[in-house]
Amino acid sequence: MPGKHGPEDFMKYRAATIKDIAQALRLSTSTVSRALRDSHEISAATKQLVLEHAARLNYHPNPIALSLKEKKSRSIGVIVSEIANSFFSQTINGIDSVANEKGYTVIISQSHESFEKEVRTLQYLASRSIDGLLISVSSATKDFTPLKALHQHGFPIVFFDRIIEDITTHKVMVDNFQGACNATMHLLQQGYRRIACITNSAHLSITRERVAGYMAALEKHGIQPQPALIRYCFHGGMLLSEVTDAVSQLLKLKQPPDAIFTTSDKLTTGCMQALKKAGVNIPGEIALTGFSNSDLIELLHAPITVVRQPAFEMGQVATELLLQLIESKQPVKEFETRVLQSELLIQPAAKGKK
Amino acid sequence: MPGKHGPEDFMKYRAATIKDIAQALRLSTSTVSRALRDSHEISAATKQLVLEHAARLNYHPNPIALSLKEKKSRSIGVIVSEIANSFFSQTINGIDSVANEKGYTVIISQSHESFEKEVRTLQYLASRSIDGLLISVSSATKDFTPLKALHQHGFPIVFFDRIIEDITTHKVMVDNFQGACNATMHLLQQGYRRIACITNSAHLSITRERVAGYMAALEKHGIQPQPALIRYCFHGGMLLSEVTDAVSQLLKLKQPPDAIFTTSDKLTTGCMQALKKAGVNIPGEIALTGFSNSDLIELLHAPITVVRQPAFEMGQVATELLLQLIESKQPVKEFETRVLQSELLIQPAAKGKK
């Protein structure tokens, strides 16, 4: 508590260090350090002394000094499009749960579906010396060079949800094809035939896979997918206008759809806003089904069937893989792609066409 | 890129340091350091050389080494109950915006409305040598000693949303009394008379202030507040059962309420879930109004009037105050309590009683 040089008595609190203990006990810092780490080459008596004094001083090792020495910060970075998104906030909870348990700090950043923001965040995180990165790429990202550069330097990266196929590392996602297929099937089984699809930017892995699932379902019912019924939102619904436009385009069609399948959380709610604004009744005039992890779904004015992802688990798995990558002594050569199963949450209210 | 000791050719990428530049250019580290910082005591020629080589090596100063030297990490901690809450995720965006601009990293932690988790997180963050803390205390927190201890050590803390009056430091919140009063008034003006209140734990500042506002509104209309109509949720609605219980208690009353006022985001949606589960029509049988920052409000099956807080702005203001505290050379003696205004978002659909 007392400091040597207090010109003004304004002393920012200085935490106790090993030196303080050493001086007080007339020992060397090496001895104290070893005593604290319970080394065998320190006598029981000395250890006792050191431990007691450390407790009295409320000593805690300085993690920054440790990081400098060990060349690792015990922190990992996470980049998602936005935390306000239920899917991502649940994923983050999963990430948190395993990271904290292993003593890692997680630093969360948002790309807001912007490539520039993602790159800036990437550089920032890298410069903050994090030990590894968990990322779900932004909808606007079509240039992967910044990520590739990082990866080629041997920096540990694990992708989740939105994958980059080109980069060989661990990846975690759901069976997007199956999930989309199931959702579309569900609409088909209810009698809907002109099913539109509002989806993310075409560069995204989830877009490709989910659209493929959607098309496969249609074909299985002998329906030819129509390009005019598929609308891509480059900013992933980050701009509501994007979705509103997509919806009004669909409504303007000579043959408007009788159902819409949306491929992500933001798009699902965005689409619902757009339909409401357009005065279209759900599911009376147009049915709606899509990916969503919102827990407010059952409270919506039109309870819709949704594809729910095991977000928490996805976060856990991704983090386990990342830590495994970080802590590995050998260079990791074998990479896994974990595919989890999504779940179709059927809303009983929406059980028949018209 | 080449390392001295590569037993296996497995080299974790080693970032370039000042030493590397110094050796390559046959200069001392001090000269390089000064050149990079554009010191006046380095010749233009040398600077040029150093800058060029630094760029070639893609040199970036090691923030950990900096932190160790400067005794500050340029990172701040944030503790909220949960990021999945719209209010908090919006606040975090505000925090992010000013922190990033000033070159600070923000480390987000969730208390999940648990005191134990909050204390653990607190200790963890403090041990991670963050420069300051932004906190909205958990609903379960009635013992403030851990926070007080930290504060008395001179650790910079700014409270937002959920304040602790006892601790004198900067605070940012909305006019909770006014917000609650307005919301209750709104219900009264629509003709509701038996208005219940479902609120957070009684230890919370927002609980006291919002309940006071609620009661003031009632009294202004000559209605005597009834204790039986006020239900406290210790876990802030974190457990849905808490809210469900509160609602069913209210419904069981000889004279059940004709409206409910909820004092937070989680409680508002939780109450809606409970009412739906109980088969109670909103606003037909019971009207609902409460605090909420969810952007899905207008999509709910019963569009309800809500009190909306300027969450983003609150995050910004709190962060500005914290950084000001952190970067101040003099001990700060004068503390501010910024009170922002909330907004009553009236849903046209819910315009009359029954």
Place this chain on the structure above:
DNA sequence: TTTATTTACGCAAACGTTCCCGGAAAAATC
């Protein structure tokens, strides 16, 4: 030309740790 000043750089300490090495005293062996 001599002295005073400036310019431009290097040395070394410091931040808080850990850990290799070396060595004195104590204990064990002969």
Place this chain on the structure above:
DNA sequence: GATTTTTCCGGGAACGTTTGCGTAAATAAA
């Protein structure tokens, strides 16, 4: 009692920076 071994501890370098101080050479003033 002399030697070897063990036990226990201190010195000092290293991690990557910044910075106070010292100083040679170059320039300016005398």
